[in-house]
Amino acid sequence: MDKLVANVDEAIAGIASGMTLMIGGFGVCGIPENAIAALAKTNVSELTCISNNAGVGDFGLGLLLKDHRIKKMIASYVGENDEFERQMLSGELEVDLIPQGSLAERCRAGGAGIPAFFTPAGYGTEVALGKEVRVFNGKPHILEHALTADFALVKAWRGDRAGNLIFKGSARNFNPVMAMAGLVTVAEVEELVDNGELNPNDVHTPGIFVQRIFQGVNYVKPIEQRTVRSRG
Amino acid sequence: MALNKEGIAQRIAQDLRSGWYVNLGIGIPTLVANYVPPGIEVEFQSENGILGMGPFPFEGDEDPDLINAGKQTVTLLPGASLFDSSMSFAMIRGQHVQLTVLGGMEVSDSGDIANWKIPGAMVKGMGGAMDLVASAKNIIVAMMHANKAGESKLLPECTLPLTGVKCVSRVVSNLAVLDVTPAGFKLIERAPGVSVEEIKRATAGRLVIEGEIPEMVL
Numbered sequence: 354m355d356k357l358v359a360n361v362d363e364a365i366a367g368i369a370s371g372m373t374l375m376i377g378g379f380g381v382c383g384i385p386e387n388a389i390a391a392l393a394k395t396n397v398s399e400l401t402c403i404s405n406n407a408g409v410g411d412f413g414l415g416l417l418l419k420d421h422r423i424k425k426m427i428a429s430y431v432g433e434n435d436e437f438e439r440q441m442l443s444g445e446l447e448v449d450l451i452p453q454g455s456l457a458e459r460c461r462a463g464g465a466g467i468p469a470f471f472t473p474a475g476y477g478t479e480v481a482l483g484k485e486v487r488v489f490n491g492k493p494h495i496l497e498h499a500l501t502a503d504f505a506l507v508k509a510w511r512g513d514r515a516g517n518l519i520f521k522g523s524a525r526n527f528n529p530v531m532a533m534a535g536l537v538t539v540a541e542v543e544e545l546v547d548n549g550e551l552n553p554n555d556v557h558t559p560g561i562f563v564q565r566i567f568q569g570v571n572y573v574k575p576i577e578q579r580t581v582r583s584r585g
Numbered sequence: 586m587a588l589n590k591e592g593i594a595q596r597i598a599q600d601l602r603s604g605w606y607v608n609l610g611i612g613i614p615t616l617v618a619n620y621v622p623p624g625i626e627v628e629f630q631s632e633n634g635i636l637g638m639g640p641f642p643f644e645g646d647e648d649p650d651l652i653n654a655g656k657q658t659v660t661l662l663p664g665a666s667l668f669d670s671s672m673s674f675a676m677i678r679g680q681h682v683q684l685t686v687l688g689g690m691e692v693s694d695s696g697d698i699a700n701w702k703i704p705g706a707m708v709k710g711m712g713g714a715m716d717l718v719a720s721a722k723n724i725i726v727a728m729m730h731a732n733k734a735g736e737s738k739l740l741p742e743c744t745l746p747l748t749g750v751k752c753v754s755r756v757v758s759n760l761a762v763l764d765v766t767p768a769g770f771k772l773i774e775r776a777p778g779v780s781v782e783e784i785k786r787a788t789a790g791r792l793v794i795e796g797e798i799p800e801m802v803l
Contacts (some may be wrong), residue, residue: 395598431708442705442706452713452714454670458671478747478750521665522648522651526634553754573652578652580658581644582641
């Protein structure tokens with residue numbers, strides 16, 4: 354299998370206005386920097402974006418947000434982006450905030466062929482409004498539906514032409530489950546290798562979930578909260 | 586004297602038991618990791634995909650690919666493991682994590698908690714808090730007893746949108762340790778120099794006081 358495309362523009366070809374996208378990452382850790390930046394240069398708009406966070410003001414999804422290219426955002430935590438909060442409170446942006454574990458599992462379910470599942474998360478809160486409730490083992494659960502996307506944009510540390518991916522550190526986060534749930538999954542990697550160079554034992558996301566892969570460039574990897582201790 | 590944030594964290598750390606996996610939320614809860622008592626061995630879980638999370642890195646060793654749920658740079662301890670968000674919440678939902686410590690805006694005397702939204706003013710999202718409180722067996726809320734306006738955060742009913750219902754087991758505030766019981770907040774300990782009267786005045790929800798209430802030993 355060879356899913357290698359020449360560059361980021363070829364990788365995001367076909368993304369059109371009105372589509373639903375999944376974007377991997379937690380905060381700005383492990384986000385597909387190249388794909389987002391390239392998307393920001395197109396005139397695609399009216400997007401529904403599924404991502405745990407909404408980037409920061411001028412990086413990650415913040416780039417799409419500040420130009421009002423996102424119509425609806427499905428996320429769990431958006432506290433790092435003031436412009437997001439402003440657009441949400443003013444009603445310019447449609448927002449569906451869902452519990453982080455439900456978000457991850459809804460993506461996983463979408464990729465795993467499970468249309469819906471019951472979870473206790475959100476029972477008794479506004480998240481449960483309009484959702485079916487069932488009691489299992491004496492505890493109420495709410496029905497959550499699977500999520501899929503026209504395109505999933507993910508980022509890995511290493512990958513091969515077959516689309517096999519290995520992640521690093523906590524940059525794995527939502528990337529594997531979103532890779533599963535994309536109709537077209539675009540993976541960008543810091544290091545692209547030939548098939549056979551990755552040890553199959555080490556692969557986190559099997560290539561079957563990836564339709565396009567490309568070598569990313571110029572990673573910025575901003576740190577949102579730089580916390581250190583002294584060597585003393 | 587009422588406790589500061591460090592004091593609250595220090596008191597909560599006394600509740601840690603060896604062998605526990607522990608999830609610490611953002612804010613005061615994060616500080617609990619600095620006060621693990623000698624001889625107690627716990628492993629910290631960060632819901633973005635880390636078990637065995639260590640302290641902040643030494644200056645110059647920060648890795649943008651290694652952060653905690655508060656987006657702070659962290660390190661890994663020997664025996665650590667890494668995983669995706671779905672597996673992380675399987676650990677949480679599946680009750681493999683023994684203790685959850687999180688911050689709160691309001692807690693009701695029946696154990697409801699609100700900590701993610703102030704309608705019309707502040708919407709940051711619930712993050713992993715709803716999954717954590719819906720499933721964890723042992724939930725400690727770390728918070729100030731009163732809000733900035735001086736109003737009690739320990740209430741008969743929460744007024745803000747809920748994060749979870751009947752889930753909090755204990756509140757550790759700057760004034761007291763209180764357990765949530767069917768009869769309301771049961772006063773367990775007072776902060777050093779804080780009187781029972783002071784705690785009564787600061788608690789709007791039902792308060793249960795039985796016998797002499799010991800002072801915390803920090």
